[in-house]
Amino acid sequence: MSVRAAVSDDALGRYCLQAFSQQVPASLAAFYRIDSQQQACDFLLQDMQLPMHRRYLEHYREYDPLQPGRCLALGRPVVSLRQGLAHLPPAQGQAYRGFLQRHQVVDVVEIIAQVGGRPLAGVSLLRGANLGEFRGEELDRLLPLHGLMQLAVASQPSTTPKPLANQELTPRERQIAELLRDGASNKDIARALAIGLPTIKTHLINLFRKLGVSNRTELVSTLYL
Structure with missing residues (x-):
């Protein structure tokens, strides 16, 4: 069962999560929007418990090698955990792996949709030990879906979240x-x-x-x- 977490229009998210999960099985998954600061927000969670998600946001987001900005820097539409960790300082990578291990996650893959060169949405697929790490041929199967996801995102009205820009806030x-x-x-x-x-x-x-x-x-x- 999916848990809705402050997403303004989750129809697109449900569509993407269903399409990706049917093509490549995942233990947990999340769809999210990407704001103008290249930060993931407005998450739609699938089979992921809110305490894990909140712990990620509060303590581990900064260590995540698959943040949208880091994925974009690699120039790949589909990025695996192994690829992301290779470009992260070892101490940060170890901290993030520790977080995943505490939640029995053995592998993650990220898919980022861009429209007009700007990242607008992403999907995270996470696997537990029962499914094992993502294989190369499974990552290849995600590439056509990435193209469909970009078309779907491009067809949506612009709902990119605004950055928190009110300078009066402490x-x-x-x-x-x-x-x-x-x-x-x-x-x-x-x-x-x-x-x-x-x-x-x-x-x-x-x-x-x-x-x-x-x-x-x-x-x-x-x-x-």
Whole structure:
């Protein structure tokens, strides 16, 4: 069963996840949009538990060798974990492998869709030990699907999330807004930032006032959609 995590239009995401998973089996998968800073956001998760996803966003995203920007630098439409790790400092690669191992993930492959030279969406396929690492012929089977994915993304109305550019926000407010975008609850935010719930509520009140919104949905839409 898929878990929806703050994605504005998940029809395209469901289509891509189904197409890729049918062609090359995966234990876990995610579809995401890519913002103007080449950061993955607005995730649609398939069989991935939210605690794992949030741990990735809070602690391991910076170590990920398959971030959109890093994949684009390699110039490949389909990038394997092994290829990504080869261009990452060993200490960062070890930290990221440790995260994957804690969640019984043995391999990852990333597919990035570009339109007009700009990356707009991506798919992550993750495998557990029961499926093993992706084989070369499986990566080859993903290439035609990559082309179809680019056509599908190009046919969608422009929904690229806007970067968090409001200069009136404090660094802490920016952190909270980004966690809200990824579907975090007040308790999740308090745990991630090691601050109390009353403090979170105060920050939210200030965010609502600064942005002229009345709820979390309007806040995310104002900043990112």
